[in-house]
Amino acid sequence: MGMWVGRGRKARRCYGFDEIALVPGGTTINPNEVDTSWELGGKTYKVPIMAAAMDGVVDVRFAIEMARLGGIAVLNLDGIQTRYENPEEILKKIAKASSDEATKLVQSLYVKPIKEKLIEKRIKEIKKKKATVAVSTIPQNAERFGNIAQKAGADIFIIQSTVISVRHISKQYKVVDLKKFIRSMKIPVILGNCVTYNVALELMEAGASGILVGIGPGAACTTRGVLGIGVPQVTATSDASAARDFHYKKTGKYIPIITDGGMDSGGDICKA
Template structure:
């Protein structure tokens, strides 16, 4: 697969949402009779859309509203929601700041430490509203905050990093044992992000309950510019979906994949589903 781009180097043609279109089918179906729900563990969602764990997107109020509409919003456990008793006032200050002061203000806002009691409080606020409570942390904090979140009643735990792999090599620090973590947690663990067949398969074999797909396509993401990493979302989704299907065929366990980022129009969401996504973020 691929073509030569120089001596001993091959490249593969890949596709983003703007490079493909969906061919109309032979049967017309009433949209009201289409079932597009998806499941994570024992939780089923009627709307296959997740809201990203970003301070500028999800707070408890938003998570509750989206949950009641049938979707799922993920709350960031390492942002302002768990550093301040009243995070709304903090976000309001940022929103009102001019461009010159905004960067300094944002940096200042993240100086206070994360308060473990606020992690539990935010989760309980979501649970009190009767929705599925999903929260996220980076791999370095997953063990600590995962235990707190699970004890507080969280339903889904998301581990999110720029690029996720099962194998991690370092002689300077202890690496995160994903397989051990998944066995320890009694709630579904979602992991991201990945863009290739092989890595997706290894993550599923480690015991994850859902996979976020996408490196670099998001509107707020700088990964491709800074590190040069990424695979266009159409190809990434197709490859990760193939890994999901192969894993399901071999084990009987279905791990949903969630195309994360890179969608600017409603049609892009349709394309993601056609490429094999179970949901989008």
């Protein structure tokens, strides 16, 4: 399988959304009667869309409105919302900054430490409106923020990094034991990001309630250009889905695959 790209090196053809199309089947259905609902951790959601945990996308008001419409918006616990009492003022500063000023400004703004009391406050602000509360943090902060988020009323906890694995190596900080952490949580834990069958399967075996798939396909992502890593999104999603199907046959547990990034149109969402 695959093609030779050099002596001793093989590669296979992979695909992005622009390179494929859906083939109509032998049965048609009224679009108004299509069921797009999905389930996570025993709860059903009407719209299969999650807004990314980006400071420029999700704040408290956005999360509340997204939940009202049937979807989920993920609040970034490592960002502006949990560092500043009035995040709107900070976001306005960033928006007004010139392209030459923006990088230094953002770097300076993110030096301020995260306040645990603001994590609790933001979660309760969303929860007060009876909206689903999904929050995200990097692996290094998972143990610190997980218990706070859970006690404050979060419904979904996401551990997300550019690339995640169950065998992370670091001498600079304590590496979170994903399996142990998930067992300690009473709410669903989503893990990401990954792009391969094997890693997706290992994350499911660690106890993930959902898997985020995608490295570098997003409009604001520079991973592929900076690090040279990634897999075209359709192939990555398909491989992770195959791992999910294997895991389901083996355990009876169905783990949602969440394709993260690279979608520019409604057609891309349908393909995903």
